[in-house]
Amino acid sequence: MKETIILGIDPGTNVMGYGVVKVVGSTASMVAMGVIDLHKMADPYLKLGHIFARVTGIIEEYLPDEMAIEAPFFGNNVQSMLKLGRAQGVAIAAAIQRDVPIHEYAPLKIKMAITGNGQASKQQVAGMLRRLLHIADDDMPRFLDATDALGAAYCHYLQMGRATSSKPFKGWKDFINKNKDRVCNPPSE
Numbered sequence: 001m002k003e004t005i006i007l008g009i010d011p012g013t014n015v016m017g018y019g020v021v022k023v024v025g026s027t028a029s030m031v032a033m034g035v036i037d038l039h040k041m042a043d044p045y046l047k048l049g050h051i052f053a054r055v056t057g058i059i060e061e062y063l064p065d066e067m068a069i070e071a072p073f074f075g076n077n078v079q080s081m082l083k084l085g086r087a088q089g090v091a092i093a094a095a096i097q098r099d100v101p102i103h104e105y106a107p108l109k110i111k112m113a114i115t116g117n118g119q120a121s122k123q124q125v126a127g128m129l130r131r132l133l134h135i136a137d138d139d140m141p142r143f144l145d146a147t148d149a150l151g152a153a154y155c156h157y158l159q160m161g162r163a164t165s166s167k168p169f170k171g172w173k174d175f176i177n178k179n180k181d182r183v184c185n186p187p188s189e
Contacts, residue, residue, distance in 0.1 A: 001024050001025040002024075002025070003022060003023065003024050004022070004023040004065045004066065004160070005020060005021070005022055005023075005031070005062055005063060005064045005065050005066075006020070006021045006022075006023065006064060006065070006066050006067070006068055006153040006156050006157055007019075007020055007058065007059065007062060007064035007066070007067045007068070007095075007100070007153060008020070008021065008067075008068045008069070008070075008149040008150055008151065008152035008153025008154070008155075008156070009055070009067060009068070009069040009070065009088075009091050009149050009152065010070050010145045010146075010148035010149035010151075010152060011069065011070060011072065011084055011087045011088035011091055012038075012084070012087060012145055013038065013044070013047060013083045013084060013086075013087050014037075014038050014039050015035050015036070015037055015038065015039070015143050015145045016035065016036040016038065016051060016054075016055075016087060016091070016145065016149075017033070017034075017035050017036075017143065017144075017145030017146040017147070017148050017149035017150075018032075018033065018034060018035070018036065018055070018058055018146065018149045019032070019033040019146060019147070019149040019150025019151070019152070019153045019154075020032045020033065020058075020062045020064065020153065021133075021150065021153040021154055021157055023157050023160070028132075028133065028154060028157045029133060029134075030129075030133045030135055030150060031062060032062065033141060033146040033147065033149065033150045034141065034146050035141065035143045035145050035146050036050070036051060036054045036055075037143075038050060038051070044083065044086075047087075048086060048087065048090045051087055051090045051091060051094075052090045052091075052093065052094050055090070055091045055094035055095070056094045056097065056098065059094060059095065059098045059100060060098070064100055065100070065101075066100065066101050066102075066103060066156065067092075067095045067100045067101070067102050067103070068102075068103045068104075068105060068152040068153050068155060068156035069088060069091060069092065069102060069103070069104050069105075069152060070104075070105060070106075070107055070110060070148060070149070070152045071088075071104045071105060071106050071107070072084045072085055072088055073106075073107050103156050103159075105152055105155050105156065109155065110125070110148075110151045110152055110155040111124075111125055111151075113151075113154070113155040113158050113159070114128050114129060114132075114151050114154060114155065115128050122144040122147070122148060123144070125144075125147060125148065125151050126140065126144055126147035129147055129150055129151060129154060132154065133150075133154070
């Protein structure tokens with residue numbers, strides 16, 4: 001069976017999350033997740049250099065076939081958005097340097113893919129990933145940035161090989177009937 005490794009990145013200027021998912025056939029499992037802690041670095045340019053070096057190191061360690069990165073959300077603070085965009089750009093540059101294809105997902109899309117609710121909290125996303133990927137409580141990270149990154153990778157896994165349908169589902173029953181491979185205990189007809 002074909003094996004695919006997906007690196008997920010949750011960009012940040014103080015804490016950047018990463019998560020690695022391995023897909024074999026149609027089964028996904030967590031390989032690793034963690035954070036790049038940048039709190040102690042005051043110089044913003046040294047932070048960017050550290051992000052590049054760490055993301056490059058993660059790519060070299062896990063050899064991902066693809067990278068899924070969370071798109072920055074639009075906020076009111078332009079300076080914060082600029083800093084976040086730079087951090088995201090540096091992570092993307094590390095992937096480009098290693099010829100890793102990049103896929104960008106909006107936070108709303110990631111939350112919707114994982115929980116079915118685009119407004120889900122970070123805790124809800126983490127809890128659902130814990131169940132979906134069978135992650136032990138002891139292996140759950142302190143920083144939710146790691147599970148956000150894992151969510152980006154898992155969202156990409158869910159999107160792989162699935163053609164988008166132009167016809168919306170008529171409701172949950174219709175969705176379940178058309179996606180029995182994704183639902184536990186589907187109703188019998």
